[in-house]
Amino acid sequence: AQKVTQAQTEISVVEKEDVTLDCVYETRDTTYYLFWYKQPPSGELVFLIRRNSFDEQNEISGRYSWNFQKSTSSFNFTITASQVVDSAVYFCALSEHQGGSEKLVFGKGTKLTVNP
Amino acid sequence: DAGVIQSPRHEVTEMGQEVTLRCKPISGHDYLFWYRQTMMRGLELLIYFNNNVPIDDSGMPEDRFSAKMPNASFSTLKIQPSEPRDSAVYFCASSSLDRSILNYGYTFGSGTRLTVV
Numbered sequence: 001a002q003k004v005t006q007a008q009t010e011i012s013v014v015e016k017e018d019v020t021l022d023c024v025y026e027t028r029d030t031t032y033y034l035f036w037y038k039q040p041p042s043g044e045l046v047f048l049i050r051r052n053s054f055d056e057q058n059e060i061s062g063r064y065s066w067n068f069q070k071s072t073s074s075f076n077f078t079i080t081a082s083q084v085v086d087s088a089v090y091f092c093a094l095s096e097h098q099g100g101s102e103k104l105v106f107g108k109g110t111k112l113t114v115n116p
Numbered sequence: 117d118a119g120v121i122q123s124p125r126h127e128v129t130e131m132g133q134e135v136t137l138r139c140k141p142i143s144g145h146d147y148l149f150w151y152r153q154t155m156m157r158g159l160e161l162l163i164y165f166n167n168n169v170p171i172d173d174s175g176m177p178e179d180r181f182s183a184k185m186p187n188a189s190f191s192t193l194k195i196q197p198s199e200p201r202d203s204a205v206y207f208c209a210s211s212s213l214d215r216s217i218l219n220y221g222y223t224f225g226s227g228t229r230l231t232v233v
Contacts, residue, residue, distance in 0.1 A: 035222070043229075045207065045209075047224075050221050093222075102166070103161055104222050106159040109159075
């Protein structure tokens with residue numbers, strides 16, 4: 001069964017600090033996708049990134065970067081120079097695609113608070 | 117595209133009443149998912165459809181919950197009778213099987229916040 005673990009329940013930082021959100025996953029499939037979603041206080045789920053299991057390249061998008069390491073089954077998310085607007089709950093998620101399943105399974109989320 | 121549209125945004129109902137949540141997926145998406153979010157359990161998948169056919173309903177909590185997808189552009193999640201423990205945010209999401217497209221992913225609606233008193 002697939003599983004996503006976000007060990008950090010809550011993180012609090014001061015503006016301009018860098019912060020890394022951890023995500024560890026479990027799957028038996030060789031084909032899978034990993035996602036990060038942001039849920040701001042308004043409640044919607046905002047898609048941030050998708051990475052497939054065959055692409056281990058790290059990605060950078062502005063202040064956001066993601067580190068995918070299959071060897072440790074991790075897909076960590078780093079925010080550089082954090083801002084107050086980054087305050088939200090961040091979810092890591094996994095979908096497997098072998099056997100016809102299209103389930104997207106979420107971790108419990110990490111609540112990030114960025115203080116001014 | 118307007119994205120995934122859910123209605124209502126908020127619903128307050130009395131215990132025992134029937135509640136119907138609605139979802140319009142993104143046109144062309146062939147998968148539709150219903151999730152429930154609570155503080156205790158996080159985001160749980162309740163059921164998902166492929167081409168309007170229910171594929172996996174193992175997450176549906178009990179017989180009081182039912183979901184239908186009569187056509188490609190509409191789905192409902194019904195709770196009858198509702199109970200206070202059903203209070204949660206219910207999200208609908210849609211996805212395409214075509215993983216070659218650049219924006220492949222799961223697009224979520226804004227959610228319906230259900231309160232059962």
